[in-house]
Amino acid sequence: MDKLGLTSGAQSLRRALMVLRMLGQNQEEGLTLVQVIERVGLERSTVHRLLTCLVEEGFVERQEKGKVYRLGIDAVQLGTAGLRRMPLIDKYDALLQRLARISGDTVFFVIRQGDFCLCLQRQEGHFPVRVFTTNVGEKRLLGIGAGGLALMATLPDEEIAALVQRHAKNYAQMGFSLADMMVAVRETRQAGYSRIVDTITEGVSGVGCAFQVSPTQWAALSFGAISQRLPLARQHELGALLLQEALRQDF
Incomplete structure:
Protein backbone atom coordinates (compact mmCIF):
# COMPACT_ATOMS: atom_id res chain seq x y z
CA MET A 1 0.00 0.00 0.00
CA GLY A 79 -23.96 -5.61 -13.81
CA THR A 80 -26.91 -7.91 -14.45
CA ALA A 81 -25.14 -10.81 -12.76
CA GLY A 82 -24.37 -8.60 -9.77
CA LEU A 83 -28.02 -7.62 -9.35
CA ARG A 84 -29.00 -11.28 -9.00
CA ARG A 85 -26.99 -11.60 -5.81
CA MET A 86 -25.75 -8.31 -4.44
CA PRO A 87 -24.32 -8.18 -0.90
CA LEU A 88 -25.93 -4.75 -0.45
CA ILE A 89 -29.37 -6.26 -1.07
CA ASP A 90 -28.70 -9.13 1.32
CA LYS A 91 -27.57 -6.70 4.01
CA TYR A 92 -30.79 -4.67 3.97
CA ASP A 93 -33.32 -7.36 3.02
CA ALA A 94 -34.42 -8.01 6.62
CA LEU A 95 -34.87 -4.27 7.20
CA LEU A 96 -37.08 -3.94 4.10
CA GLN A 97 -39.21 -6.85 5.24
CA ARG A 98 -39.60 -5.36 8.71
CA LEU A 99 -40.55 -1.92 7.38
CA ALA A 100 -43.11 -3.47 5.02
CA ARG A 101 -44.56 -5.51 7.88
CA ILE A 102 -44.77 -2.49 10.20
CA SER A 103 -46.31 -0.16 7.62
CA GLY A 104 -48.29 -2.57 5.47
CA ASP A 105 -47.11 -0.59 2.45
CA THR A 106 -44.56 -1.12 -0.32
CA VAL A 107 -40.93 -0.39 0.60
CA PHE A 108 -38.29 0.49 -2.01
CA PHE A 109 -34.51 0.36 -1.74
CA VAL A 110 -32.67 2.51 -4.31
CA ILE A 111 -29.12 3.70 -4.85
CA ARG A 112 -27.74 6.70 -6.68
CA GLN A 113 -26.27 5.96 -10.11
CA GLY A 114 -25.00 9.19 -11.60
CA ASP A 115 -27.95 11.44 -12.43
CA PHE A 116 -30.36 8.60 -11.72
CA CYS A 117 -31.51 6.35 -8.92
CA LEU A 118 -31.59 2.59 -9.47
CA CYS A 119 -34.16 0.38 -7.73
CA LEU A 120 -32.37 -2.60 -6.18
CA GLN A 121 -35.20 -4.10 -4.13
CA ARG A 122 -38.92 -3.80 -3.50
CA GLN A 123 -40.82 -5.37 -0.62
CA GLU A 124 -44.60 -5.58 -0.64
CA GLY A 125 -46.67 -4.84 2.46
CA HIS A 126 -49.87 -6.58 3.49
CA PHE A 127 -52.25 -3.77 2.45
CA PRO A 128 -54.46 -5.11 -0.41
CA VAL A 129 -53.85 -2.11 -2.71
CA ARG A 130 -50.16 -2.23 -3.56
CA VAL A 131 -48.03 0.44 -5.18
CA PHE A 132 -45.51 -0.60 -7.84
CA THR A 133 -44.37 2.75 -9.21
CA THR A 134 -40.84 1.46 -9.76
CA ASN A 135 -39.66 -2.00 -10.80
CA VAL A 136 -36.47 -3.67 -9.60
CA GLY A 137 -33.68 -2.77 -12.02
CA GLU A 138 -35.49 0.36 -13.24
CA LYS A 139 -33.84 3.79 -13.18
CA ARG A 140 -35.42 7.21 -12.73
CA LEU A 141 -33.95 10.68 -12.72
CA LEU A 142 -33.01 11.92 -9.28
CA GLY A 143 -35.66 14.00 -7.59
CA ILE A 144 -38.73 12.32 -9.08
CA GLY A 145 -39.70 9.61 -6.58
CA ALA A 146 -39.43 9.78 -2.81
CA GLY A 147 -36.14 7.88 -2.75
CA GLY A 148 -34.76 9.88 -5.66
CA LEU A 149 -35.68 13.16 -3.99
CA ALA A 150 -34.00 12.07 -0.76
CA LEU A 151 -30.85 11.23 -2.73
CA MET A 152 -30.94 14.53 -4.64
CA ALA A 153 -31.10 16.41 -1.34
CA THR A 154 -27.66 15.04 -0.40
CA LEU A 155 -26.07 16.91 -3.32
CA PRO A 156 -24.74 20.50 -3.23
CA ASP A 157 -27.08 23.10 -4.76
CA GLU A 158 -24.74 23.78 -7.69
CA GLU A 159 -24.59 20.07 -8.55
CA ILE A 160 -28.39 19.87 -8.49
CA ALA A 161 -28.63 22.88 -10.82
CA ALA A 162 -26.19 21.27 -13.27
CA LEU A 163 -28.06 17.97 -13.11
CA VAL A 164 -31.43 19.58 -13.83
CA GLN A 165 -29.88 21.57 -16.67
CA ARG A 166 -28.47 18.39 -18.25
CA HIS A 167 -31.94 16.83 -18.26
CA ALA A 168 -34.04 19.98 -18.54
CA LYS A 169 -36.28 18.55 -21.26
CA ASN A 170 -37.08 15.39 -19.29
CA TYR A 171 -37.81 17.29 -16.09
CA ALA A 172 -39.97 19.79 -17.99
CA GLN A 173 -42.01 16.97 -19.52
CA MET A 174 -42.77 15.74 -16.02
CA GLY A 175 -43.70 19.24 -14.87
CA PHE A 176 -40.58 20.00 -12.81
CA SER A 177 -38.46 23.13 -12.88
CA LEU A 178 -35.25 23.85 -10.99
CA ALA A 179 -37.20 26.14 -8.66
CA ASP A 180 -39.65 23.31 -7.88
CA MET A 181 -36.79 20.93 -7.22
CA MET A 182 -35.00 23.31 -4.89
CA VAL A 183 -38.14 23.88 -2.82
CA ALA A 184 -38.58 20.12 -2.40
CA VAL A 185 -34.86 19.65 -1.67
CA ARG A 186 -34.85 22.30 1.06
CA GLU A 187 -37.95 20.78 2.68
CA THR A 188 -36.27 17.37 2.57
CA ARG A 189 -33.07 18.65 4.15
CA GLN A 190 -34.99 20.42 6.90
CA ALA A 191 -37.12 17.38 7.79
CA GLY A 192 -34.44 14.76 7.17
CA TYR A 193 -36.78 12.85 4.84
CA SER A 194 -38.62 13.52 1.58
CA ARG A 195 -42.35 13.63 0.90
CA ILE A 196 -44.04 13.39 -2.51
CA VAL A 197 -47.66 13.45 -3.63
CA ASP A 198 -48.77 12.56 -7.19
CA THR A 199 -45.32 13.17 -8.72
CA ILE A 200 -45.03 9.83 -10.52
CA THR A 201 -48.56 8.40 -10.46
CA GLU A 202 -51.80 10.23 -9.71
CA GLY A 203 -53.16 9.18 -6.33
CA VAL A 204 -49.84 7.80 -5.08
CA SER A 205 -47.67 9.34 -2.35
CA GLY A 206 -44.32 8.46 -0.86
CA VAL A 207 -41.83 9.15 1.90
CA GLY A 208 -38.07 8.54 1.60
CA CYS A 209 -34.83 8.91 3.50
CA ALA A 210 -31.22 8.72 2.24
CA PHE A 211 -28.17 7.34 4.02
CA GLN A 212 -24.62 6.31 3.16
CA VAL A 213 -23.87 2.63 2.54
CA SER A 214 -20.17 3.19 1.78
CA PRO A 215 -17.77 6.15 1.76
CA THR A 216 -18.77 6.89 -1.86
CA GLN A 217 -22.28 5.44 -2.21
CA TRP A 218 -25.65 6.75 -1.06
CA ALA A 219 -28.86 4.72 -0.89
CA ALA A 220 -32.43 5.51 0.09
CA LEU A 221 -35.35 3.69 1.65
CA SER A 222 -38.85 4.82 0.80
CA PHE A 223 -42.50 3.95 1.37
CA GLY A 224 -45.03 4.07 -1.47
CA ALA A 225 -48.80 3.97 -0.92
CA ILE A 226 -52.08 5.28 -2.26
CA SER A 227 -52.52 8.87 -1.11
CA GLN A 228 -55.50 8.01 1.13
CA ARG A 229 -53.12 5.98 3.28
CA LEU A 230 -50.57 8.77 3.51
CA PRO A 231 -52.19 11.89 4.96
CA LEU A 232 -49.78 14.50 6.25
CA ALA A 233 -49.66 13.11 9.80
CA ARG A 234 -48.76 9.60 8.59
CA GLN A 235 -46.18 10.99 6.18
CA HIS A 236 -44.38 12.53 9.15
CA GLU A 237 -44.80 9.33 11.18
CA LEU A 238 -43.25 7.16 8.47
CA GLY A 239 -40.61 9.77 7.73
CA ALA A 240 -39.52 9.73 11.37
CA LEU A 241 -39.37 5.93 11.25
CA LEU A 242 -37.15 5.98 8.14
CA LEU A 243 -34.91 8.67 9.63
CA GLN A 244 -34.50 6.61 12.79
CA GLU A 245 -33.54 3.52 10.77
CA ALA A 246 -31.19 5.49 8.51
CA LEU A 247 -29.31 6.87 11.51
CA ARG A 248 -28.76 3.32 12.74
CA GLN A 249 -27.02 2.22 9.56
CA ASP A 250 -23.25 2.11 9.77
CA PHE A 251 -21.19 1.50 6.65
Whole structure:
Protein backbone atom coordinates (compact mmCIF):
# COMPACT_ATOMS: atom_id res chain seq x y z
CA MET A 1 0.00 0.00 0.00
CA ASP A 2 1.25 3.50 -0.76
CA LYS A 3 1.10 6.51 1.53
CA LEU A 4 -2.41 7.38 0.28
CA GLY A 5 -3.69 4.02 1.38
CA LEU A 6 -4.29 2.87 -2.20
CA THR A 7 -3.03 -0.41 -3.60
CA SER A 8 0.32 0.15 -5.28
CA GLY A 9 0.91 -0.98 -8.86
CA ALA A 10 -2.79 -0.74 -9.78
CA GLN A 11 -2.95 2.78 -11.23
CA SER A 12 -4.06 1.71 -14.71
CA LEU A 13 -6.77 -0.55 -13.30
CA ARG A 14 -8.01 2.21 -11.01
CA ARG A 15 -8.15 4.65 -13.91
CA ALA A 16 -10.03 2.17 -16.12
CA LEU A 17 -12.56 1.59 -13.35
CA MET A 18 -12.97 5.36 -12.96
CA VAL A 19 -13.76 5.61 -16.68
CA LEU A 20 -16.23 2.70 -16.49
CA ARG A 21 -17.94 4.26 -13.48
CA MET A 22 -18.27 7.59 -15.28
CA LEU A 23 -19.74 5.93 -18.39
CA GLY A 24 -22.16 3.95 -16.24
CA GLN A 25 -23.41 7.16 -14.66
CA ASN A 26 -24.09 8.58 -18.13
CA GLN A 27 -25.22 5.45 -19.97
CA GLU A 28 -28.40 6.92 -21.45
CA GLU A 29 -26.83 9.83 -23.33
CA GLY A 30 -23.27 8.49 -23.55
CA LEU A 31 -20.10 10.58 -23.37
CA THR A 32 -17.73 11.83 -26.04
CA LEU A 33 -13.97 11.51 -25.63
CA VAL A 34 -13.74 15.18 -24.65
CA GLN A 35 -16.47 14.77 -22.03
CA VAL A 36 -14.77 11.73 -20.51
CA ILE A 37 -11.48 13.64 -20.33
CA GLU A 38 -13.17 16.60 -18.62
CA ARG A 39 -14.96 14.45 -16.06
CA VAL A 40 -12.16 12.08 -15.06
CA GLY A 41 -9.41 14.70 -15.18
CA LEU A 42 -6.81 12.60 -17.01
CA GLU A 43 -4.62 13.34 -20.02
CA ARG A 44 -6.18 12.90 -23.45
CA SER A 45 -3.70 10.19 -24.47
CA THR A 46 -4.38 8.25 -21.27
CA VAL A 47 -8.16 8.37 -21.65
CA HIS A 48 -7.96 7.45 -25.33
CA ARG A 49 -5.74 4.46 -24.53
CA LEU A 50 -8.05 3.28 -21.75
CA LEU A 51 -11.17 3.61 -23.89
CA THR A 52 -9.54 1.81 -26.82
CA CYS A 53 -8.61 -1.11 -24.56
CA LEU A 54 -12.08 -1.24 -22.99
CA VAL A 55 -13.69 -1.23 -26.44
CA GLU A 56 -11.43 -4.08 -27.56
CA GLU A 57 -12.41 -6.10 -24.49
CA GLY A 58 -16.15 -5.46 -24.95
CA PHE A 59 -16.62 -3.42 -21.77
CA VAL A 60 -17.22 -0.20 -23.72
CA GLU A 61 -18.79 0.44 -27.12
CA ARG A 62 -18.33 3.47 -29.36
CA GLN A 63 -21.22 4.75 -31.42
CA GLU A 64 -20.03 6.30 -34.67
CA LYS A 65 -23.04 8.60 -34.86
CA GLY A 66 -22.22 11.33 -32.40
CA LYS A 67 -18.99 9.53 -31.48
CA VAL A 68 -20.15 8.76 -27.95
CA TYR A 69 -19.01 5.98 -25.65
CA ARG A 70 -21.29 3.77 -23.56
CA LEU A 71 -20.88 0.65 -21.48
CA GLY A 72 -20.55 -2.43 -23.67
CA ILE A 73 -22.24 -5.82 -23.45
CA ASP A 74 -19.61 -7.36 -21.15
CA ALA A 75 -20.02 -4.55 -18.61
CA VAL A 76 -23.81 -4.84 -18.79
CA GLN A 77 -23.64 -8.61 -18.26
CA LEU A 78 -21.48 -8.12 -15.18
CA GLY A 79 -23.96 -5.61 -13.81
CA THR A 80 -26.91 -7.91 -14.45
CA ALA A 81 -25.14 -10.81 -12.76
CA GLY A 82 -24.37 -8.60 -9.77
CA LEU A 83 -28.02 -7.62 -9.35
CA ARG A 84 -29.00 -11.28 -9.00
CA ARG A 85 -26.99 -11.60 -5.81
CA MET A 86 -25.75 -8.31 -4.44
CA PRO A 87 -24.32 -8.18 -0.90
CA LEU A 88 -25.93 -4.75 -0.45
CA ILE A 89 -29.37 -6.26 -1.07
CA ASP A 90 -28.70 -9.13 1.32
CA LYS A 91 -27.57 -6.70 4.01
CA TYR A 92 -30.79 -4.67 3.97
CA ASP A 93 -33.32 -7.36 3.02
CA ALA A 94 -34.42 -8.01 6.62
CA LEU A 95 -34.87 -4.27 7.20
CA LEU A 96 -37.08 -3.94 4.10
CA GLN A 97 -39.21 -6.85 5.24
CA ARG A 98 -39.60 -5.36 8.71
CA LEU A 99 -40.55 -1.92 7.38
CA ALA A 100 -43.11 -3.47 5.02
CA ARG A 101 -44.56 -5.51 7.88
CA ILE A 102 -44.77 -2.49 10.20
CA SER A 103 -46.31 -0.16 7.62
CA GLY A 104 -48.29 -2.57 5.47
CA ASP A 105 -47.11 -0.59 2.45
CA THR A 106 -44.56 -1.12 -0.32
CA VAL A 107 -40.93 -0.39 0.60
CA PHE A 108 -38.29 0.49 -2.01
CA PHE A 109 -34.51 0.36 -1.74
CA VAL A 110 -32.67 2.51 -4.31
CA ILE A 111 -29.12 3.70 -4.85
CA ARG A 112 -27.74 6.70 -6.68
CA GLN A 113 -26.27 5.96 -10.11
CA GLY A 114 -25.00 9.19 -11.60
CA ASP A 115 -27.95 11.44 -12.43
CA PHE A 116 -30.36 8.60 -11.72
CA CYS A 117 -31.51 6.35 -8.92
CA LEU A 118 -31.59 2.59 -9.47
CA CYS A 119 -34.16 0.38 -7.73
CA LEU A 120 -32.37 -2.60 -6.18
CA GLN A 121 -35.20 -4.10 -4.13
CA ARG A 122 -38.92 -3.80 -3.50
CA GLN A 123 -40.82 -5.37 -0.62
CA GLU A 124 -44.60 -5.58 -0.64
CA GLY A 125 -46.67 -4.84 2.46
CA HIS A 126 -49.87 -6.58 3.49
CA PHE A 127 -52.25 -3.77 2.45
CA PRO A 128 -54.46 -5.11 -0.41
CA VAL A 129 -53.85 -2.11 -2.71
CA ARG A 130 -50.16 -2.23 -3.56
CA VAL A 131 -48.03 0.44 -5.18
CA PHE A 132 -45.51 -0.60 -7.84
CA THR A 133 -44.37 2.75 -9.21
CA THR A 134 -40.84 1.46 -9.76
CA ASN A 135 -39.66 -2.00 -10.80
CA VAL A 136 -36.47 -3.67 -9.60
CA GLY A 137 -33.68 -2.77 -12.02
CA GLU A 138 -35.49 0.36 -13.24
CA LYS A 139 -33.84 3.79 -13.18
CA ARG A 140 -35.42 7.21 -12.73
CA LEU A 141 -33.95 10.68 -12.72
CA LEU A 142 -33.01 11.92 -9.28
CA GLY A 143 -35.66 14.00 -7.59
CA ILE A 144 -38.73 12.32 -9.08
CA GLY A 145 -39.70 9.61 -6.58
CA ALA A 146 -39.43 9.78 -2.81
CA GLY A 147 -36.14 7.88 -2.75
CA GLY A 148 -34.76 9.88 -5.66
CA LEU A 149 -35.68 13.16 -3.99
CA ALA A 150 -34.00 12.07 -0.76
CA LEU A 151 -30.85 11.23 -2.73
CA MET A 152 -30.94 14.53 -4.64
CA ALA A 153 -31.10 16.41 -1.34
CA THR A 154 -27.66 15.04 -0.40
CA LEU A 155 -26.07 16.91 -3.32
CA PRO A 156 -24.74 20.50 -3.23
CA ASP A 157 -27.08 23.10 -4.76
CA GLU A 158 -24.74 23.78 -7.69
CA GLU A 159 -24.59 20.07 -8.55
CA ILE A 160 -28.39 19.87 -8.49
CA ALA A 161 -28.63 22.88 -10.82
CA ALA A 162 -26.19 21.27 -13.27
CA LEU A 163 -28.06 17.97 -13.11
CA VAL A 164 -31.43 19.58 -13.83
CA GLN A 165 -29.88 21.57 -16.67
CA ARG A 166 -28.47 18.39 -18.25
CA HIS A 167 -31.94 16.83 -18.26
CA ALA A 168 -34.04 19.98 -18.54
CA LYS A 169 -36.28 18.55 -21.26
CA ASN A 170 -37.08 15.39 -19.29
CA TYR A 171 -37.81 17.29 -16.09
CA ALA A 172 -39.97 19.79 -17.99
CA GLN A 173 -42.01 16.97 -19.52
CA MET A 174 -42.77 15.74 -16.02
CA GLY A 175 -43.70 19.24 -14.87
CA PHE A 176 -40.58 20.00 -12.81
CA SER A 177 -38.46 23.13 -12.88
CA LEU A 178 -35.25 23.85 -10.99
CA ALA A 179 -37.20 26.14 -8.66
CA ASP A 180 -39.65 23.31 -7.88
CA MET A 181 -36.79 20.93 -7.22
CA MET A 182 -35.00 23.31 -4.89
CA VAL A 183 -38.14 23.88 -2.82
CA ALA A 184 -38.58 20.12 -2.40
CA VAL A 185 -34.86 19.65 -1.67
CA ARG A 186 -34.85 22.30 1.06
CA GLU A 187 -37.95 20.78 2.68
CA THR A 188 -36.27 17.37 2.57
CA ARG A 189 -33.07 18.65 4.15
CA GLN A 190 -34.99 20.42 6.90
CA ALA A 191 -37.12 17.38 7.79
CA GLY A 192 -34.44 14.76 7.17
CA TYR A 193 -36.78 12.85 4.84
CA SER A 194 -38.62 13.52 1.58
CA ARG A 195 -42.35 13.63 0.90
CA ILE A 196 -44.04 13.39 -2.51
CA VAL A 197 -47.66 13.45 -3.63
CA ASP A 198 -48.77 12.56 -7.19
CA THR A 199 -45.32 13.17 -8.72
CA ILE A 200 -45.03 9.83 -10.52
CA THR A 201 -48.56 8.40 -10.46
CA GLU A 202 -51.80 10.23 -9.71
CA GLY A 203 -53.16 9.18 -6.33
CA VAL A 204 -49.84 7.80 -5.08
CA SER A 205 -47.67 9.34 -2.35
CA GLY A 206 -44.32 8.46 -0.86
CA VAL A 207 -41.83 9.15 1.90
CA GLY A 208 -38.07 8.54 1.60
CA CYS A 209 -34.83 8.91 3.50
CA ALA A 210 -31.22 8.72 2.24
CA PHE A 211 -28.17 7.34 4.02
CA GLN A 212 -24.62 6.31 3.16
CA VAL A 213 -23.87 2.63 2.54
CA SER A 214 -20.17 3.19 1.78
CA PRO A 215 -17.77 6.15 1.76
CA THR A 216 -18.77 6.89 -1.86
CA GLN A 217 -22.28 5.44 -2.21
CA TRP A 218 -25.65 6.75 -1.06
CA ALA A 219 -28.86 4.72 -0.89
CA ALA A 220 -32.43 5.51 0.09
CA LEU A 221 -35.35 3.69 1.65
CA SER A 222 -38.85 4.82 0.80
CA PHE A 223 -42.50 3.95 1.37
CA GLY A 224 -45.03 4.07 -1.47
CA ALA A 225 -48.80 3.97 -0.92
CA ILE A 226 -52.08 5.28 -2.26
CA SER A 227 -52.52 8.87 -1.11
CA GLN A 228 -55.50 8.01 1.13
CA ARG A 229 -53.12 5.98 3.28
CA LEU A 230 -50.57 8.77 3.51
CA PRO A 231 -52.19 11.89 4.96
CA LEU A 232 -49.78 14.50 6.25
CA ALA A 233 -49.66 13.11 9.80
CA ARG A 234 -48.76 9.60 8.59
CA GLN A 235 -46.18 10.99 6.18
CA HIS A 236 -44.38 12.53 9.15
CA GLU A 237 -44.80 9.33 11.18
CA LEU A 238 -43.25 7.16 8.47
CA GLY A 239 -40.61 9.77 7.73
CA ALA A 240 -39.52 9.73 11.37
CA LEU A 241 -39.37 5.93 11.25
CA LEU A 242 -37.15 5.98 8.14
CA LEU A 243 -34.91 8.67 9.63
CA GLN A 244 -34.50 6.61 12.79
CA GLU A 245 -33.54 3.52 10.77
CA ALA A 246 -31.19 5.49 8.51
CA LEU A 247 -29.31 6.87 11.51
CA ARG A 248 -28.76 3.32 12.74
CA GLN A 249 -27.02 2.22 9.56
CA ASP A 250 -23.25 2.11 9.77
CA PHE A 251 -21.19 1.50 6.65
